[in-house]
Amino acid sequence: xxxxxxxxxxxxxxQRIAAPPVRVSGIGFVTPIGRTLEAFDDxxxxxxxxxxxxxxxxxxxxxxxxxxxxCDFDSNGVRSTSRLPLDRxxxxxxxAAQDAAAQAGLTRDSVDPERLGIFWGSGxxxxxxxxxxxxxxxxxxxxxxxxxxxxxxxxAAVAELALHFGAxxxxxxxxxxxxxSAVAIGEAMRAIxxxxxxxxxxxxxxxxxxxxxxxxxxxxRVMAAPPADAPETxxxxxxxxxxxxxxxxxxxxxxxxxxxxxxSRGTADTGDTGDGASYVLSGYATNCDGTHITNxxxxxxxxxxxAALRDAGxxxxxxxxxxxxxxxxxxxDAAEAASVRELFGSAMPVCATxxxxxxxxxxxxxxxxxxxxxxxxHEAVPPIANLREPDAAFDxxxxxxxxxxxxxxxxxxxxxxxxGGTNAVLVAGRIDAPSR
Numbered sequence: 001x002x003x004x005x006x007x008x009x010x011x012x013x014x015q016r017i018a019a020p021p022v023r024v025s026g027i028g029f030v031t032p033i034g035r036t037l038e039a040f041d042d043x044x045x046x047x048x049x050x051x052x053x054x055x056x057x058x059x060x061x062x063x064x065x066x067x068x069x070x071c072d073f074d075s076n077g078v079r080s081t082s083r084l085p086l087d088r089x090x091x092x093x094x095x096a097a098q099d100a101a102a103q104a105g106l107t108r109d110s111v112d113p114e115r116l117g118i119f120w121g122s123g124x125x126x127x128x129x130x131x132x133x134x135x136x137x138x139x140x141x142x143x144x145x146x147x148x149x150x151x152x153x154x155x156a157a158v159a160e161l162a163l164h165f166g167a168x169x170x171x172x173x174x175x176x177x178x179x180x181s182a183v184a185i186g187e188a189m190r191a192i193x194x195x196x197x198x199x200x201x202x203x204x205x206x207x208x209x210x211x212x213x214x215x216x217x218x219x220x221r222v223m224a225a226p227p228a229d230a231p232e233t234x235x236x237x238x239x240x241x242x243x244x245x246x247x248x249x250x251x252x253x254x255x256x257x258x259x260x261x262x263x264s265r266g267t268a269d270t271g272d273t274g275d276g277a278s279y280v281l282s283g284y285a286t287n288c289d290g291t292h293i294t295n296x297x298x299x300x301x302x303x304x305x306x307a308a309l310r311d312a313g314x315x316x317x318x319x320x321x322x323x324x325x326x327x328x329x330x331x332x333d334a335a336e337a338a339s340v341r342e343l344f345g346s347a348m349p350v351c352a353t354x355x356x357x358x359x360x361x362x363x364x365x366x367x368x369x370x371x372x373x374x375x376x377x378h379e380a381v382p383p384i385a386n387l388r389e390p391d392a393a394f395d396x397x398x399x400x401x402x403x404x405x406x407x408x409x410x411x412x413x414x415x416x417x418x419x420g421g422t423n424a425v426l427v428a429g430r431i432d433a434p435s436r
Contacts, residue, residue: 019311021280021429022189023262026106026255027370028099030092032069032248032357035099037374044371045378045403047385049356051246053231056214066218067226067234067246068209069358081163084147087129089122089207092251093157094164097201101165104255106199108166110265117169117197118161119188121180121204123362124213125173126152131210161201169197175362178325179286180204181252182365182416182424186284188256198261203366205251217247222329236386237326237352238333238398245327248358252366256281279373282411283312283427294419295331301339301423305413308425312411316344319427320409321381323372325417326352327359336417337394346395349404351375355385365416369426372414376430379409
C-alpha cells in the first residue's frame, strides 16, 4: 500500500471512530414481561420468566406441547391512521412506537417531517394475518379480504408508522431474520450520523404465535419442550442441558436523534428516558458469516463485535457487560461463547434474556437493546434465568442467580446473530445528566 493511500485509510478510520454518538430520547415496548418499565425491570433483574406451555393442535396432526411467551396485549384495540386492519405484530409496533414518542416528547411540531425517518425490522411481518388468510382460503374456501396484501406486506408496520408520525424521510423495512431490528437501529444511527435525517423512530417486532408458524419452528427442532412441572424453565441459555428456545412475540421502539436536534428541543440534558441519565448509541456493525445458512460462525461474530467497538471508539476493557444473543440452542450458544471469550476473555459479565421473554426473532434485537439500556440505568447486569449449570466447555463469567452490580458501568454491547449468517452488534452508553 502506498503511503498516500495508507494515510487516507488511516484518516478515514479516524473519522469513523470520531463519529458522534446518537441520542436515545425515548423507548417503548410491548413484551411478554410487560409494557411498563416497572414490570420490565422486575422480570429482568429477578429472572422471572413469562414462558408457558402451549398445546399446538392442528387437525390431522398429533398435538404437542411447546414453550411460548405471549404478550398480554389486545391488538384489536389499536387503531391505525390508514384505517386498514392491522396484523397483530403491526399493532404491537404501533403501540410501542407511540409510547416511545410520548416518552421522548416527540410531536409532529417538534421535527421537520422531511428529517424524520422510520427504520424497522421484522423476521416474518404479517405472519398472523397470512396464517389466518391461508386457513380461510384453503381450509374454509372463503374469499380473501381486498386489503390482505397491505396487511401482510413486509413494510406494513413501516408504512403505518410513517403515516401516524407524518414521516417524510427514509422509511425502510429490514428483514434479516433474528438480526432484523438490530440492523434497523444501526442503519438509522448511520443515517443520523451522516446528516440525512435528524430523528428516527426505530425498532422491530414479530408476532408468530400462530399455528402454521409455530408448527414450522417446531419442525426445525430448535424449540425447547416445556417441562411439565416447570414450563417457565424451558429456555436455558448457555446451560449444559440447554434444549432450544421458547418462541416469543412483541415489539420495541426507540426514538433516536442527533445531539444537535436533542439540544434544539431542550432534551439533551434532562435525562431523556426519565431516570436521571441520558443514553446513546455509539457503535454499530453488521456483517455476514458467509459460511452456512443456519450454523453460526464464531469468526464472523468476532469480526462484527470488533468492528462495533472500533465504530464506538472503545476498547474491549471499557465494555461493562455483553447482552448475548443466547438462543439456548447447542450450536448457537457454543459459537457465541467462543466469540465472546476470544474478544473479551473470561471475566466479562455475560447475560442473555431470551429465557424470560422468549425469542422474539426479528424484534429480539430491539427488546434486548432496551434490556441493555436498563442494565446501564441500574449499573447492574441481569441474571440469565434458568442457568444452574453452565456448559462445562464455556469459560465465561455468566451472571446467574441474581443480578450483578457493576458500579460505574457506562458502556455495554448487545449481540444479534441470525439465520443466514447476518450478525449485528450495537454498543450503547450512559451519560449522567449534569447536576443543577
